[in-house]
Amino acid sequence: NAGVTQTPKFQVLKTGQSMTLQCAQDMNHEYMSWYRQDPGMGLRLIHYSVGAGITDQGEVPNGYNVSRSTTEDFPLRLLSAAPSQTSVYFCASSSKRTSGGYNEQFFGPGTRLTVL
């Protein structure tokens, strides 16, 4: 299994451009999420999904859109890039909770985005 994959690894955008960060998982996980990682701010949740066709906002959703048409894919769209969106973006997936407890998050390798 490839686990969680993300493309691209690096991207440079100009202010106002749009782009889509791709995320895919092959573990048949129900839950998927997008985080941004900034120095001193840790991991902040942007959007998440609990299944195909269902998405919800996290802590910092402004400027980002998501959709979940399949279980495997969860793309993140930047509508009009701003310098404040310069960050490292991580996608994660996890399986549905069981009565026994935890659901470990599996992370992708990250996308390093710079907005000029």
Add this chain to the structure above:
Amino acid sequence: AQRVTQPEKLLSVFKGAPVELKCNYSYSGSPELFWYVQYSRQRLQLLLRHISRESIKGFTADLNKGETSFHLKKPFAQEEDSAMYYCALLSGGSYIPTFGRGTSLIVHP
């Protein structure tokens, strides 16, 4: 609302010294707590979870409900322990964990 606090942004120790990375949480119910680790330029990965009560790479963490803490400890730090460490909480009704801001651990030779 649930919250995870990691009070130290940076922890710097020498090899062989004990290490304690602090994590405090606020949640009124019974949480599930985790420690994730991110080595330089790598993806985050699960280090340990409180339910398992296991020791991974010499690290342990005990859930203290009275103090609402889940501190990560290792008696003798190694240089390869240098990484960013995140504490995370999963509450009863949640699908996605809440992460703390992370602590960067640097172990000097």
